[in-house]
Amino acid sequence: MGFLTVENLSAFYGKAQALHEVNISVEQGEIIAIVGANGAGKSTLLDSIMGLTKTTGVIKLGDNVLTGLGSPAIVRLGVGYATERFNLFPYMTVRDNLLVGAYTARDDIERNLDMVHKLFPRLEERENQETMTQSGGERQMVSLGRALMTSPKLLLVDEPTIGLAPKVCLEIAEVLRRLRDEFGTTIVITEQNANFAMTLAERLYVLEAGAIKIEGTVESLRDDPKLTEAYFGH
Ligand SMILES: Nc1ncnc2c1ncn2[C@@H]1O[C@H](COP(=O)(O)OP(=O)(O)OP(=O)(O)O)[C@@H](O)[C@H]1O
Numbered sequence: 502m503g504f505l506t507v508e509n510l511s512a513f514y515g516k517a518q519a520l521h522e523v524n525i526s527v528e529q530g531e532i533i534a535i536v537g538a539n540g541a542g543k544s545t546l547l548d549s550i551m552g553l554t555k556t557t558g559v560i561k562l563g564d565n566v567l568t569g570l571g572s573p574a575i576v577r578l579g580v581g582y583a584t585e586r587f588n589l590f591p592y593m594t595v596r597d598n599l600l601v602g603a604y605t606a607r608d609d610i611e612r613n614l615d616m617v618h619k620l621f622p623r624l625e626e627r628e629n630q631e632t633m634t635q636s637g638g639e640r641q642m643v644s645l646g647r648a649l650m651t652s653p654k655l656l657l658v659d660e661p662t663i664g665l666a667p668k669v670c671l672e673i674a675e676v677l678r679r680l681r682d683e684f685g686t687t688i689v690i691t692e693q694n695a696n697f698a699m700t701l702a703e704r705l706y707v708l709e710a711g712a713i714k715i716e717g718t719v720e721s722l723r724d725d726p727k728l729t730e731a732y733f734g735h
């Protein structure tokens with residue numbers, strides 16, 4: 502039994518089916534990656550865990566069934582979500598964008614802000630900067646920081662490296678690993694970049710056209726011809 506279990510999850514946009522009977526199991530404190538190309542269903546999977554899509558199947562976190570709950574309830578049960586679109590308020594400061602993430606955890610703002618600043622010292626240095634004047638890497642940090650303002654037990658991150666330089670990708674990987682090591686946070690990321698996924702995650706699931714096609718530990722998949730063919734271009 503995993504900490505997060507996704508059982509026979511299908512997701513629908515009207516009549517179109519975006520996920521087909523997806524099964525995933527994540528242990529507490531694990532970092533896993535969902536690897537897939539454009540349109541594979543990565544965002545749909547994370548949106549579905551957050552209760553944002555129409556689904557069949559069952560999603561559980563610990564003893565709680567998430568299926569059928571709304572997003573605010575899912576956030577209160579300990580799930581944080583850094584989306585691929587960020588949805589930051591461009592004219593607000595870094596600090597105020599972080600505080601937006603605290604709406605369900607108002608009593609712990611100072612403690613959670615300290616945790617975010619410890620993980621991302623740059624967000625404290627730049628706390629009064631307008632978000633619109635930040636670099637892409639800094640915005641990704643604000644997006645991650647905002648998702649951490651409820652101190653989630655499970656953090657979902659949609660494409661943490663999209664559009665970022667290799668050096669910034671490594672910085673983000675380092676912070677996510679510290680988050681797990683120091684705070685015990687369970688982490689699910691999605692990625693198109695299988696190389697990055699393998700530097701951070703312990704296990705991978707490969708999603709193609711809404712279905713899991715390959716799964717296993719990074720060790721066991723490193724030289725898997727199906728994976729190398731699909732994601733490293735040889
Ligand atoms: N709101 C929506 N309405 C209708 N179809 C949608 C909607 N959102 C996604 N889809 C469809 O569902 C499928 C999966 O999309 P999804 O955004 O989950 O893929 P993705 O793996 O996140 O892709 P990307 O790497 O481009 O972000 C695609 O065929 C997409 O067109």
Ligand SMILES: [Mg+2]
Nearest residue numbers: 543544545585
């Ligand atoms: Mg997506």
